[in-house]
Amino acid sequence: MNGVLTLNNLTDPFFLQAISISQIEESGKALEQAEALGDKFLLLKKDVGDELFNQLSYTDRIFMIETAGSINFGHAIDLDKIAQDIREYDNY
Numbered sequence: 603m604n605g606v607l608t609l610n611n612l613t614d615p616f617f618l619q620a621i622s623i624s625q626i627e628e629s630g631k632a633l634e635q636a637e638a639l640g641d642k643f644l645l646l647k648k649d650v651g652d653e654l655f656n657q658l659s660y661t662d663r664i665f666m667i668e669t670a671g672s673i674n675f676g677h678a679i680d681l682d683k684i685a686q687d688i689r690e691y692d693n694y
Contacts, residue, residue: 642667 646666647655658666 639667646670 643663646663650658650666655663
């Protein structure tokens, strides 16, 4: 057996012993989770920009994804305005 999944080896008893339906389902779930994480990374990259995203560690990226939207200030926060205020303060 060369490790390729074909209709013929689905009925091969040796193949069936090597892989179970639950393993296939678990692999599918892991793939879905990886795709979802990739989608979240793309959104984060879009939000913070390429330069900052590339400076973040994997742990930092996960932290930002998991905590996004978890703080409620009771009103909208304009991050662009805050960044502008910081730049203007630095030039003060």
